[in-house]
Amino acid sequence: MPHHGNEEEHQSEPVSFRDNRKIDPETGEVRGQQDDADAPAAEESAAGEQAGADTSEGDALAQAEAILNEAGAEGESNPAVDVVAELRNDLLRLQAEYVNYRRRVERDRDVARDQAVIGVLTSLMPVLDDIDAARQHGDLADGPFAAIAGKLENVLKAYELTRIDEVGVAFDPNIHEALMQQPSAEVQADSVNQILRAGYRKGERVLRAAQVIVAVPE
Numbered sequence: 001m002p003h004h005g006n007e008e009e010h011q012s013e014p015v016s017f018r019d020n021r022k023i024d025p026e027t028g029e030v031r032g033q034q035d036d037a038d039a040p041a042a043e044e045s046a047a048g049e050q051a052g053a054d055t056s057e058g059d060a061l062a063q064a065e066a067i068l069n070e071a072g073a074e075g076e077s078n079p080a081v082d083v084v085a086e087l088r089n090d091l092l093r094l095q096a097e098y099v100n101y102r103r104r105v106e107r108d109r110d111v112a113r114d115q116a117v118i119g120v121l122t123s124l125m126p127v128l129d130d131i132d133a134a135r136q137h138g139d140l141a142d143g144p145f146a147a148i149a150g151k152l153e154n155v156l157k158a159y160e161l162t163r164i165d166e167v168g169v170a171f172d173p174n175i176h177e178a179l180m181q182q183p184s185a186e187v188q189a190d191s192v193n194q195i196l197r198a199g200y201r202k203g204e205r206v207l208r209a210a211q212v213i214v215a216v217p218e
Helices: 002-012 031-075 079-136 144-157
Strands: 161-164 176-184 191-197 199-202 205-208 210-217
Touching: 079 144, 079 199, 079 205, 144 161, 176 191
Parallel strands: 176 210
Antiparallel strands: 161 199, 191 210, 199 205
C-alpha cells in the first residue's frame, strides 16, 4: 500500500521541458536570429523612452526655476540694482560738486585777472597825468613823443580804461571830487565847471574820481 501511494504522487506532478533546438521544426527558421533582431529594437525603444522622460523632466525644472526667479525679483529687492543706484547717486553728487568747484575757480580767476589789470592801470595813472600836462603846455603837439603817448592811450583803451573829463555835466560825487565851488548865475544845479585832474574808470568801476571845480547856483 505505501508503495502504490508514492507512485501516484510521482505520476500527478506536471512534466515540463525546454526545447533547445535551434531550428524551429514548424517554420524551419533559426530561432536565435529572430531573438537577436528584436533585442536592439527593444533597447532603442527603452532608451528613447528614457531620453524623453529626461527631457520632459529638464524642461519642467527649467520652467520652475524661471518662475521662482521671477517671484524673487518681484518680491525682494535686487542687491545689484541697489548698488548701481547708489553709485549713480554718488556720481551725480560728485558731478554737481565738480561743476560748482569749476565755476568758483573760474570766477576767482576772473576776479584775480581784473585785479591785476586794475593794478597795472592804477600804476600808469601818474604817467597819464604827465602826458596830459605836457599836452596842455603844447609839448606833445607834434613829434615822436606825441606818437608814443597816443599809442599808450590806445592800448589802455583796449582794457576798457576811459577818462572822466567832461565839463558842463551835473556834479556826481561818485565820479567827481569837488576841490572848489564857484557861484554862477548860469547854472540851475551843481555842475562841473573845470577839470583840474582827469579821473579814470574801467568799465563801470571808478578807479579814480576826477578833481573838479563845481559851479553852484547863486
